[in-house]
Structure formats: structure tokens, C-alpha cells
Amino acid sequence: MRKIAVIGACGQIGTELVLALRKEHGAENVLATDIRENCPEMLNNGPYLHMDVLDRQTVEGLFKSGEYEQVYLLAAMLSATAEKKPHFAWKLNMESLFTILDLAKDGHIKKIFWPSSIAVFGPNSPKIDTPQHSVLEPTTVYGISKLAGEKWCLYYNQQFGVDVRSIRYPGLISYKSAPGGGTTDYAIEIFHSAKRNEAFVSFLDQNQTLPMMYMDDAIRATLELMEAPSDKIKVRTSYNLRGCSFSPKEITSEIQNFIPSFKTIYKPDFRQKIASSWPNSIDDSYAKNDWNWENKIDLKDIVKTMLENV
Ligand code: SER
Numbered sequence: 001m002r003k004i005a006v007i008g009a010c011g012q013i014g015t016e017l018v019l020a021l022r023k024e025h026g027a028e029n030v031l032a033t034d035i036r037e038n039c040p041e042m043l044n045n046g047p048y049l050h051m052d053v054l055d056r057q058t059v060e061g062l063f064k065s066g067e068y069e070q071v072y073l074l075a076a077m078l079s080a081t082a083e084k085k086p087h088f089a090w091k092l093n094m095e096s097l098f099t100i101l102d103l104a105k106d107g108h109i110k111k112i113f114w115p116s117s118i119a120v121f122g123p124n125s126p127k128i129d130t131p132q133h134s135v136l137e138p139t140t141v142y143g144i145s146k147l148a149g150e151k152w153c154l155y156y157n158q159q160f161g162v163d164v165r166s167i168r169y170p171g172l173i174s175y176k177s178a179p180g181g182g183t184t185d186y187a188i189e190i191f192h193s194a195k196r197n198e199a200f201v202s203f204l205d206q207n208q209t210l211p212m213m214y215m216d217d218a219i220r221a222t223l224e225l226m227e228a229p230s231d232k233i234k235v236r237t238s239y240n241l242r243g244c245s246f247s248p249k250e251i252t253s254e255i256q257n258f259i260p261s262f263k264t265i266y267k268p269d270f271r272q273k274i275a276s277s278w279p280n281s282i283d284d285s286y287a288k289n290d291w292n293w294e295n296k297i298d299l300k301d302i303v304k305t306m307l308e309n310v
């Protein structure tokens with residue numbers, strides 16, 4: 001049996017994706033790899049490799065064995081951190097992708113998953129129900145790297161037949177692993193404040209609505225996309241996915257249904273500008289039509305689950 005590798009396995013998506021893949025394919029068949037020396041305890045049930053994805057020689061050595069059929073490339077710098085380290089963000093987000101695309105082009109990997117983001121949209125994209133094919137004029141380094149990456153995925157698919165699949169994730173909410181460096185991270189931090197009985201200081205404006213999704217839906221979407229027959233995957237840039245949309249004010253009021261004394265204080269910083277360039281909500285009819293995608297978890301469920309588990 002051919003194996004699966006997840007690069008960037010210790011991050012917010014990686015941790016949960018590795019667990020889900022191991023459940024489906026057997027723990028010994030799913031390699032977790034990350035630049036972190038030690039992986040989270042949760043991933044101790046299967047193989048772990050400490051690897052820097054920018055070390056092209058080592059990455060090539062690993063995959064030229066032909067042992068790995070599928071690679072999920074999740075190593076990346078997210079929107080807020082990328083604004084602080086633009087050149088390194090570009091290098092990390094792009095070079096890692098080229099390494100894996102080239103390995104697939106040369107026949108060493110059969111299928112790739114690479115995440116894109118709502119950050120590919122910009123201030124000139126329609127804000128409500130932003131369509132799959134829309135104005136793509138990102139204003140962040142992260143968004144520019146994701147848009148370029150999407151185009152390269154399409155190019156490798158069309159020119160070399162590389163089976164690469166992608167999702168434009170909205171902000172992802174989860175409690176098992178912490179997010180890092182994103183603009184949507186506030187929607188997780190808010191639960192930690194609520195559980196500590198502290199007021200939450202929001203770095204976004206109270207009315208800044210953003211597209212969000214609970215991690216379980218995001219993981220299911222990823223697995224469903226990867227399992228769909230290749231001829232169903234008509235979008236080879238990256239699929240829009242709709243979860244639920246809400247603002248800091250709306251999530252605060254949902255939390256107040258459980259903790260009435262909870263308060264949010266608004267002190268927008270540089271991340272507000274990033275958020276205001278992104279859509280409020282997403283149209284995902286292509287994902288629905290092509291591989292029967294359907295979001296299941298709404299804001300009410302998210303708040304309940306997060307407050308119970310954080
Ligand atoms: N959650 C990401 C971020 O905020 C968006 O893809 O950077």
C-alpha cells in the first residue's frame with residue numbers, strides 16, 4: 001500500500017488532518033512531518049519526521065522513494081505574520097509548492113493537496129457571496145502567494161497532468177491545535193478569554209464580518225475533495241467553500257447566551273485592514289456541483305462546542 005505524507009503536520013489544520021487520515025488509512029501509513037523538533041503528543045500514534053520543507057534535497061530524498069502516493073502540503077506563513085516577514089513568507093509559501101509540484105510532475109507523487117485561502121480575494125472582489133470566478137486582486141503578501149500558487153497548480157495540472165487539488169479555506173475554528181499568525185485567529189482567542197472569565201480585546205472592528213468554518217467541516221471537505229474521482233475536479237486553481245459568516249459582535253453575542261457577563265472590547269490593529277480587504281461571505285456552488293460539498297456546522301454549534309472544549 002502506498003502511503004500519505006502531511007507536511008506542516010503540527011499546525012492548526014495539520015494536526016487534525018493527520019488524525020483523520022490515520023483513522024482512515026491506518027496510523028502507520030500516514031507520515032507527519034514538520035519543522036518543529038517535537039510533534040504534539042496527539043500525533044505520537046504514528047510516524048513523525050523532523051524536516052524543513054525548504055531543504056529541497058531532503059524533501060526530494062523522502063519522496064523519490066516512491067513510497068508516498070499523496071502529499072498534503074500545509075507548511076506556510078499566514079496573513080498577519082507574512083506582512084511582517086514578506087520575503088521569507090514568499091519564499092516559504094512558493095518554494096515548498098514548487099518542490100512538491102516538480103516531484104509530482106516527475107512521477108514520484110500521485111496526488112497533492114495544497115491549501116489556498118479567502119485571502120486571494122481583495123478589496124475589488126464582490127463582498128457578499130463572492131463567486132468562484134471573481135476579481136482576484138489580493139493586497140496582502142499571503143494573498144499574493146496563494147493566488148500565484150493557485151495559478152501554478154492549474155499550470156502543472158494542464159501542462160503536466162499533475163493531480164493537485166485545493167480549497168480556499170475561510171477562517172478555521174478549532175480547539176485541538178492552536179492557530180498561528182492569521183487574521184481570523186481572533187475567533188478562537190475569544191473563547192479562551194470567555195473561559196477565563198476575562199474581557200476579550202478584539203483586534204478587528206465589531207462589524208467586520210468574515211467567512212469562517214468549523215475544523216470538522218474543513219477536514220471533511222479536504223478528505224472528500226481528495227477522494228473524489230479526478231474527472232469531477234473541474235476547478236484546478238482552488239475551490240471556494242462556504243461555512244458560516246459572522247462578525248466579532250455576533251460571535252460575542254452568541255457567547256453571551258452561555259456567559260451573560262462576557263464582554264468584548266474593540267481595539268482594531270493592522271489586521272483590521274487585512275480583514276476589510278476580504279469577502280464577507282462566499283459562494284461555493286462549484287464545490288457543491290462538482291463533488292457534492294455541503295457545510296454542516298453553523299455558528300451556534302461552533303460556540304457550544306468551543307465553550308465545552310477549550
Ligand atoms: N485564516 C487565514 C488567515 O487569517 C486565512 O486563510 O491568515
